[in-house]
Amino acid sequence: MKVIHVSAECYPAAKVGGLADVVGALPKYQTNLGYEAAVVMPFYDNKYAKETKYKTDFRCKVSLAKNKYKAKVYRVENSFKELGYHLYQVQIEGLLDRENVYGYEDDTERFIAFQKVVLDWILQFENAPKVIHCHDHHTGLIPFMLTQCIKYQSMRSVPTVFTIHNAQYQGEFSFEKLEYLPEYNLEQSGVLEWDYAINPMAAAIKACWRYTTVSPNYMNELPYAATGLDWLFDTEREKSVGIINGIDTDVWNPSSDKMIAKNFTVRTVEAGKKANKQLICEKFDLDPEKPLVAFIGRLVYQKGADIMAGIFDRALDANDINGLVLGSGDPHAEYLLNELKDKYQGRYNTFIGYDEELSHLIYAGADFLIMPSRFEPCGLNQLYALRYGTIPVVRTTGGLKDTVKDIGEKGGFGIRHEHVTVDDVALAITRANKLYNNTAEFKRIRKEIMKIDNSWENSANEYIELYNLIAQ
Numbered sequence: 035m036k037v038i039h040v041s042a043e044c045y046p047a048a049k050v051g052g053l054a055d056v057v058g059a060l061p062k063y064q065t066n067l068g069y070e071a072a073v074v075m076p077f078y079d080n081k082y083a084k085e086t087k088y089k090t091d092f093r094c095k096v097s098l099a100k101n102k103y104k105a106k107v108y109r110v111e112n113s114f115k116e117l118g119y120h121l122y123q124v125q126i127e128g129l130l131d132r133e134n135v136y137g138y139e140d141d142t143e144r145f146i147a148f149q150k151v152v153l154d155w156i157l158q159f160e161n162a163p164k165v166i167h168c169h170d171h172h173t174g175l176i177p178f179m180l181t182q183c184i185k186y187q188s189m190r191s192v193p194t195v196f197t198i199h200n201a202q203y204q205g206e207f208s209f210e211k212l213e214y215l216p217e218y219n220l221e222q223s224g225v226l227e228w229d230y231a232i233n234p235m236a237a238a239i240k241a242c243w244r245y246t247t248v249s250p251n252y253m254n255e256l257p258y259a260a261t262g263l264d265w266l267f268d269t270e271r272e273k274s275v276g277i278i279n280g281i282d283t284d285v286w287n288p289s290s291d292k293m294i295a296k297n298f299t300v301r302t303v304e305a306g307k308k309a310n311k312q313l314i315c316e317k318f319d320l321d322p323e324k325p326l327v328a329f330i331g332r333l334v335y336q337k338g339a340d341i342m343a344g345i346f347d348r349a350l351d352a353n354d355i356n357g358l359v360l361g362s363g364d365p366h367a368e369y370l371l372n373e374l375k376d377k378y379q380g381r382y383n384t385f386i387g388y389d390e391e392l393s394h395l396i397y398a399g400a401d402f403l404i405m406p407s408r409f410e411p412c413g414l415n416q417l418y419a420l421r422y423g424t425i426p427v428v429r430t431t432g433g434l435k436d437t438v439k440d441i442g443e444k445g446g447f448g449i450r451h452e453h454v455t456v457d458d459v460a461l462a463i464t465r466a467n468k469l470y471n472n473t474a475e476f477k478r479i480r481k482e483i484m485k486i487d488n489s490w491e492n493s494a495n496e497y498i499e500l501y502n503l504i505a506q
């Protein structure tokens with residue numbers, strides 16, 4: 035294989051958010067373009083693992099200070115046929131074999147051990163990959179280990195690309211855990227360090243050959259984004275590239291999606307969306323005659339979760355619309371969103387939790403999707419919404435700015451707002467409601483957005499061009 039993607043998540047094996055969607059799709063498109071790609075990720079003891087057949091590809095022991103763990107690298111049988119790329123999963127007994135991806139006290143230990151096993155596995159390849167492509171901070175120590183650790187010296191010339199999906203999460207931990215890392219020249223500790231701690235995201239930026247962000251605009255924002263690494267992003271900018279995410283049009287295709295009530299194309303969009311909306315309205319006691327404004331996502335500060343209940347309260351009060359929220363995260367935000375149900379019975383509802391199938395149905399049946407994000411490295415939800423004829427209402431930030439044009443502009447097809455305040459987002463929803471009531475224009479835009487090409491083809495090629503630039 036030419037490139038190995040290393041990631042904590044990959045759809046369909048394990049998904050928490052957009053990282054899984056990207057790592058689950060990009061390698062397939064790269065392989066289709068003739069650049070054979072594989073993915074290596076942790077093995078979690080989840081539903082996918084129970085339904086999947088594995089073959090052991092490699093066995094080793096991994097140590098973290100005095101603790102030793104048995105590890106295996108599994109190859110997922112038939113992954114090339116079913117997913118379009120080879121999928122490998124690292125099983126570390128007692129560390130990774132748990133149900134969830136994140137959220138354990140020893141996440142630092144889990145992901146350090148994972149990265150060490152990945153490199154031990156690659157070390158014994160007859161032919162090293164041309165590029166190792168790491169995604170987010172859980173894999174950020176790999177560029178460091180490759181360039182600094184004695185054990186991996188023979189792979190020093192293998193180029194690394196590091197992709198930032200979200201610079202807010204950096205995985206920092208204390209230097210007390212330094213002994214978990216393989217031996218290196220301690221004079222190089224500065225490469226690991228940021229703000230008196232080991233910071234895997236900072237270490238990756240410093241040690242990788244090139245780093246990328248998932249949209250060009252997020253790249254421009256990073257030196258001012260208050261992530262704590264602003265200065266680093268400014269000084270290392272020369273080795274950065276912004277490449278916009280695409281979507282997997284095999285998975286996200288309204289004409290063949292098995293998770294929705296009725297399939298549709300641009301030609302049959304009216305009937306298709308109506309049937310999907312009807313089912314949502316039945317499930318959630320909403321009014322199919324009124325526009326449906328939805329939110330899907332992790333209920334965290336980034337996504338505006340703290341003001342989400344306020345937004346729906348104001349927007350439902352001012353407009354004759356439905357509101358629906360699918361998400362989970364901050365318990366207080368969940369509580370406030372649920373509390374609103376009594377006030378707007380028959381027009382507003384929530385599903386607090388994670389439900390992949392329901393998300394597809396909502397993209398297919400909603401009229402508008404709101405994304406009042408404080409920052410958004412790319413955002414995939416707006417791209418899925420467009421493909422399913424749902425008009426995005428987004429904050430002008432990050433990748434949302436790159437992918438959504440306001441209806442006030444020439445050729446515009448979405449609604450944008452500048453601020454993450456209840457007032458600004460509610461006003462944007464009022465604009466959406468006005469557009470809905472201008473039936474001819476609403477229907478025209480709905481058809482237009484379904485035709486926009488946000489598939490992975492172009493971006494997958496941009497990554498390949500980047501690999502070719504650095505790999506000899």
Ligand SMILES: Nc1ncnc2c1ncn2[C@@H]1O[C@H](COP(=O)(O)OP(=O)(O)O[C@H]2O[C@H](CO)[C@@H](O)[C@H](O)[C@H]2O)[C@@H](O)[C@H]1O
Pocket residue numbers: 050051052053055056199200248279330331332360361362387388389390391393410411412413414415416433
């Ligand atoms: N409760 C729920 N039920 C079902 N599905 C749910 C869900 N909550 C979220 N999802 C799904 O998770 C994905 C979210 O993707 P995003 O890219 O919008 O955000 P995320 O912040 O996770 O990703 C980060 O990485 C991606 C990938 O690079 C960037 O696009 C993004 O800006 C960055 O924050 C979508 O597939 C969405 O449908």
